[in-house]
Amino acid sequence: MEYTDKMQHRIKRIEGQLRGILRMMENNEECKDVTTQLSATRSAIDRVIGVVVSANLIDCMERSEDDSAANQDLVEEAVKLLVKSR
Numbered sequence: 001m002e003y004t005d006k007m008q009h010r011i012k013r014i015e016g017q018l019r020g021i022l023r024m025m026e027n028n029e030e031c032k033d034v035t036t037q038l039s040a041t042r043s044a045i046d047r048v049i050g051v052v053v054s055a056n057l058i059d060c061m062e063r064s065e066d067d068s069a070a071n072q073d074l075v076e077e078a079v080k081l082l083v084k085s086r
Helices: 005-026 029-063 066-085
Strands: none
Touching: 005 029, 029 066
8 A cells, every 4th residue: 555645644643742732741741631632632633544544545555456345354454444533
């Protein structure tokens, strides 16, 4: 699977968010503000997981040979990955 520039950009944004949270902690900012940023970062990670899993599923199904049993297995595996990430 190819990880697109868009996917990598999302991860870089999350990386920046995490650095910002560390700065907030170093500056002893309010717990509420730090928690809000942590929650936003977690949501961003969840969205990236969804994008990566769905892109992988599409890629796998395009390469499959229209075997409905194999496609069903691919879908089930993708759903398990999404559930596991929660």
